[in-house]
Amino acid sequence: MTASVKALNVKDKVAVVTGGGGVICSTMAKALAVHGVKTAILDLNLDAAQKVAAEIKAETGVESIGFSANVLNRESLEAAKKEINNQLGKIDYLINGAGGNAASATSKVEQMTPGDKLEDTFFGLQLDGFDKTFDLNFKGTLLPTLVFATDMVEKEKGGIVNISSMNSYRPLTRIPAYSASKAAINNFTQWLSVHFAKTGVRVNAIAPGFLLTNQNRFLLVDEKTGQSTPRGQKIMNGTPMGRYGVPEELTGTLLYLLSDWSEFITGIVIPVDGGFSAYSGV
CATH class of the missing domain: 3.40.50.720 (NAD(P)-binding Rossmann-like Domain)
Structure with a gap:
């Protein structure tokens, strides 16, 4: 049964x-x-x-x-x-x-390289x-x-x-x-x-x-062209389904x-x- x-x-x-x-x-x-x-x-x-x-x-x-x-x-x-x-x-x-x-807990650069301004890297992050x-x-x-x-x-x-x-x-x-x-x-x-x-x-x-929301849209989509920003394209490349949730x-x-x-x-x-x-x- x-x-x-x-x-x-x-x-x-x-x-x-x-x-x-x-x-x-x-x-x-x-x-x-x-x-x-x-x-x-x-x-x-x-x-x-x-x-x-x-x-x-x-x-x-x-x-x-x-x-x-x-x-x-x-x-x-x-x-x-x-x-x-x-x-x-x-x-x-x-x-x-x-x-x-x-x-203030977000760095301006993704990876630190020699010559970067310290305030744009890990060292510029604010404790508050x-x-x-x-x-x-x-x-x-x-x-x-x-x-x-x-x-x-x-x-x-x-x-x-x-x-x-x-x-x-x-x-x-x-x-x-x-x-x-x-x-x-x-x-x-x-x-x-x-x-x-x-x-x-x-x-x-x-x-x-990754969900596309009003909070992150400006980071992931170019407002002028409607195409993915470089960061948004990285997400698409790393998501096998090839889209946002x-x-x-x-x-x-x-x-x-x-x-x-x-x-x-x-x-x-x-x-x-x-x-x-x-x-x-x-």
Whole structure:
């Protein structure tokens, strides 16, 4: 006899999505709502969070509420949790999507050569930029987990998905702080998955490849010609599928990691990268 296929078992669950006002995380929240997951959209920008929540409710009919919260301020997160519990119920899932990079932690040149101005190289990187980037990416994953995962531990069931990056495996030139902070998220994901393993709470991560967004478009596409910049062409050359990903292509992996389809999976980081991580360049 063929065994029956498990149900996703996500309907009517409650998910907190940090950075939910942005393109990637709002797309993730909308995809969860399609499957009946109630969402709390957290963002520094309250208008952006509420706009996404309103769109979700209008498009799916599933409850979604936008909140202003700072992932680097525990009191702010605890205040949001209180409201989420009051309005949506206990939390089942957490998507740690807030993150970013600082210009002052970005070098002007990709590789240092003799004769370069030191301020354009590694030596011109600013410590405050490193602090800002590490805080946003790593502490901005740590603090929401400290606040929102308590509901899951009490329920003895839940799922946390951290948003890493292919930079965590193969650091990109010019952005050492961002790459290193995402590598820290991978390590934290594994550590926490072991720590929580007997509580019923699973912890995994998604490592997106290259997506073309408003934040990086100016670096990857020549505005005058519409063609790839040299940096953008390097990405295309290193991605076997030969294109950028889109946010919607992250949602299947997200749903899988939160659902009962992956209930024996914890502590992994899944690349969604068009083959970038598998390709040697030859």
